[in-house]
Amino acid sequence: MxxxxxxxxxxxxxxxxxxxxxxxxxxxxxxxxxxxxxxxxxxxxxxxxxxxxxxxxxxxxxxxxxxxxxxxxxxxxxxxxxxxxxxxxxxxxxxxxxxxxxxxxxxxxxxxxxxxxxxxxxxxxxxxxxxxxxxxxxxxxxxxxxxxxxxxxxxxxxxxxxxxxxxxxxxxxxxxxxxxxxxxxxxxxxxxxxxxxxxVWSKEGDIIENLPKKREGLRGWVNIMYGCDKFCTYCIVPYTRGKERSRRPEDVIAEVRELARQGYKEITLLGQNVNAYGKDFEDIEYRFGDLMDAIHKIDIPRVRFTTSHPRDFDDHLIEVLAKGGNLVEHIHLPVQSGSSQVLKKMSRKYTRETYLELAHKIKKAIPNVAFTTDIIVGFPGETDEQFEETLSLVREVGYDAAYTFIYSPREGTPAAVMEDNVPMEVKSERLQRLNAAISEYSRQSNDRLLGATVEVLVEGVSKNNDSMLSGRTRTNKLVHFEGSRDLVGTFVNVQITDTKTWYIKGDMISNPIPASDAV
The missing domain is CATH 3.40.50.2300 (Response regulator)
Incomplete structure (x- = not known):
């Protein structure tokens, strides 16, 4: 001790x-x-x-x-x-x-x-x-x-x-x-x-490989790194998860290959700050873009990752993601605020302008990309004008969905001792306005798919209707359609006939797509 x-x-x-x-x-x-x-x-x-x-x-x-x-x-x-x-x-x-x-x-x-x-x-x-x-x-x-x-x-x-x-x-x-x-x-x-x-160990632990896992469902979570070194002022994660530690690339690639052998249709690479992968390596020059490029060559239909940080989203990673194939066109890119002043207080280490520049660069390289994000409203000292900057950023990026939160102080973080002069009724009103804007752009994004044919990985029976199946597109949109239970775990083509704010509906128009062809 x-x-x-x-x-x-x-x-x-x-x-x-x-x-x-x-x-x-x-x-x-x-x-x-x-x-x-x-x-x-x-x-x-x-x-x-x-x-x-x-x-x-x-x-x-x-x-x-x-x-x-x-x-x-x-x-x-x-x-x-x-x-x-x-x-x-x-x-x-x-x-x-x-x-x-x-x-x-x-x-x-x-x-x-x-x-x-x-x-x-x-x-x-x-x-x-x-x-x-x-x-x-x-x-x-x-x-x-x-x-x-x-x-x-x-x-x-x-x-x-x-x-x-x-x-x-x-x-x-x-x-x-x-x-x-x-x-x-x-x-x-x-x-x-x-x-x-x-x-409870407070100092960072070692990387423990070969631990057993009880996986369920069609997706496999693959942790590629642990911890976070960003120390955003509102966040407790760097204290609870420790400093950034990356798994060796050969160990990650071996796990992904094994999941492919077992027939998994989709994997998600995980990290508190997933695209900082490899920054802690001292013996090799190997970053997240290199890892994604290697996994791009593995025979597994869909590869996702979460959560990325705008500071570590480099040009090489964008270049690799633009190759498509099993690298899907969905990027979760937390912004947290559209105000450079608030971002500075959050210690996010980027500005509104650099975030927008990154988003436009990604859209240019991957034209059909779907963006989702995280946004906090009511951060200590946030003014009406700063909140309006967040709304205008939402409109400029046009997110397909977002996780939105009223700021919640966490004991032990720098933000917890900042003066919080934003009344709760103001925070709640801002959250409602933000959610309304997100809903508007989500619906617009879904409406553009009306009449289109999309590839759907069938995940299971709809929670609200036993005769309906549900699954997700490459861009992570939820799709409901009629079909038999034996389609679960397969890829199907669905023509979109109806759109809602948070999901879309359609008709299956072909036989299931073999997993090896659904990339």
């Missing part, structure tokens, strides 16, 4: 806690009658540091035989909140649990372990998790031997862990984003000790 984390009282309010023991392996305390084994705790000061320590790539991750019998005859549930990175982490968590012998279930009363994989990006995400813990408390009382755990980004926050220790003592396990691979060891510790186990 590091010297920085020895003095627990600096980070947690352990009033009323009794220290039972302490050594180099951690600290055991008792709070409200519950014994807690703290192997390591979140430390915001450590999370802010970006040291020169080397990141190792570990390949020998075979699960010892002693762990493979722990879950025999038992069942698990994993609830996932937040982004695609959390979804990908949950695939690894499920893979580890199944290696241990656990089986999936949807019945809470049957579950022997329930894990909440959490998101810390906005306050309402945390509210959902604590609300869920309140519901699960009753189940835990009925079934005391069930393990209940909290993991993911919320676990990296000191205030969250403190709140769980003080008010949710029925939780059995807390672990963070850097030590997912340690899950079997932590489960064993929690089961055998009957104590709450806390292990």
């Amino acid at each position: 590091s010297k920085e984390s020895k003095d627990y009282s600096k980070y947690f309010d352990f009033s009323g806690a009794k220290v039972l023991s302490e050594d180099e392996h951690g600290k055991r305390i008792r709070i409200n009658g519950r014994e807690i084994n703290i192997l390591s705790e979140p430390n915001h000061r450590q999370e802010k540091q970006r040291g020169k320590q080397s990141v190792e790539v570990l390949y020998d991750t075979e699960l010892p035989e002693e762990f493979r019998r722990i879950g025999a005859g038992k069942h698990y549930i994993v609830y996932t909140y937040g982004c695609q990175m959390n979804e990908h982490d949950s695939e690894t968590i499920k893979g580890l649990l199944e290696q241990m012998g656990y089986q999936a279930t949807e019945d809470r009363k049957q579950a022997d372990i329930i894990l909440l994989n959490t998101c810390a990006i906005r306050e309402n995400a945390e509210d959902k998790v604590f609300g869920e813990l309140g519901h699960l408390k009753h189940l835990k009382i009925e079934k005391p031997d069930m393990l209940l755990g909290v993991c993911g980004c919320m676990s990296q926050e000191e205030s969250v862990v403190n709140r769980i220790l003080q008010k949710h003592g029925f939780v059995d396990l807390i672990f963070g984003t850097h030590n997912v691979h340690r899950l079997p060891h932590l489960i064993q510790e929690a089961l055998f000790s009957k104590e709450m186990v806390v292990e």
